[in-house]
Amino acid sequence: AQTVTQSQPEMSVQEAETVTLSCTYDTSESDYYLFWYKQPPSRQMILVIRQEAYKQQNATENRFSVNFQKAAKSFSLKISDSQLGDAAMYFCAYRSYFGSQGNLIFGKGTKLSVKP
Amino acid sequence: DGGITQSPKYLFRKEGQNVTLSCEQNLNHDAMYWYRQDPGQGLRLIYYSQIVNDFQKGDIAEGYSVSREKKESFPLTVTSAQKNPTAFYLCATSPVGGLEFFGQGTRLTVV
Numbered sequence: 060a061q062t063v064t065q066s067q068p069e070m071s072v073q074e075a076e077t078v079t080l081s082c083t084y085d086t087s088e089s090d091y092y093l094f095w096y097k098q099p100p101s102r103q104m105i106l107v108i109r110q111e112a113y114k115q116q117n118a119t120e121n122r123f124s125v126n127f128q129k130a131a132k133s134f135s136l137k138i139s140d141s142q143l144g145d146a147a148m149y150f151c152a153y154r155s156y157f158g159s160q161g162n163l164i165f166g167k168g169t170k171l172s173v174k175p
Numbered sequence: 176d177g178g179i180t181q182s183p184k185y186l187f188r189k190e191g192q193n194v195t196l197s198c199e200q201n202l203n204h205d206a207m208y209w210y211r212q213d214p215g216q217g218l219r220l221i222y223y224s225q226i227v228n229d230f231q232k233g234d235i236a237e238g239y240s241v242s243r244e245k246k247e248s249f250p251l252t253v254t255s256a257q258k259n260p261t262a263f264y265l266c267a268t269s270p271v272g273g274l275e276f277f278g279q280g281t282r283l284t285v286v
Contacts, residue, residue: 104277163220
């Protein structure tokens with residue numbers, strides 16, 4: 060069974076600085092997706108970024124980028140120029156590539172605080 | 176207005192009662208999911224359905240039941256057998272093999 064581990068329950072960053080959230084996962088599959096979701100106090104789950112395992116290039120979405128290390132089974136999220144609105148819970152998630160088993164497997168989350 | 180509607184937003188249940196959480200979607204997605212979120216636990220899968228009249232247990236299905244009589248609807252019943260039902264419940268949908276979209280959630284509290 061696949062597992063996702065986020066080893067940092069809480070992180071803090073100064074506004075305008077850069078922060079990296081860690082995620083490791085375990086799987087025997089070779090094709091899969093990885094995601095970072097943001098959950099602000101409203102508790103709405105918002106997709107931040109996703110990575111297909113077959114792609115070597117790291118995904119980037121504006122200030123958000125990932126460092127995907129397939130051999131190490133590591134998938135960290137870097138937030139550049141942190142803003143107050145980035146404060147939230149961040150969840151790393153795994154999904155099998157094969158569509159018949161499409162549910163997400165989540166880590167326990169990292170609570171990010173942004174200091175003004 | 177397309178999307179996923181979960182209702183109610185807040186729900187209170189007396190011990191020993193069954194309660195049903197609603198999830199409706201007009202995205203025409205085949206797959207629907209129910210997740211439970213507890214503090215420090217992340218999201219855990221309760222049930223999912225890939226097609227009408229079919230559903231599968233997730234990791235924590237005990238004490239819950241679902242139905243999928245219509246493509247648009249996937250209600251979750253929290254039965255009296257669920258020992259600790261107080262949690263935040265999220266419904267999600269996806270096209271088969273596609274990205275998941277989440278509803279706004281229902282906060283269930285046992286009083």
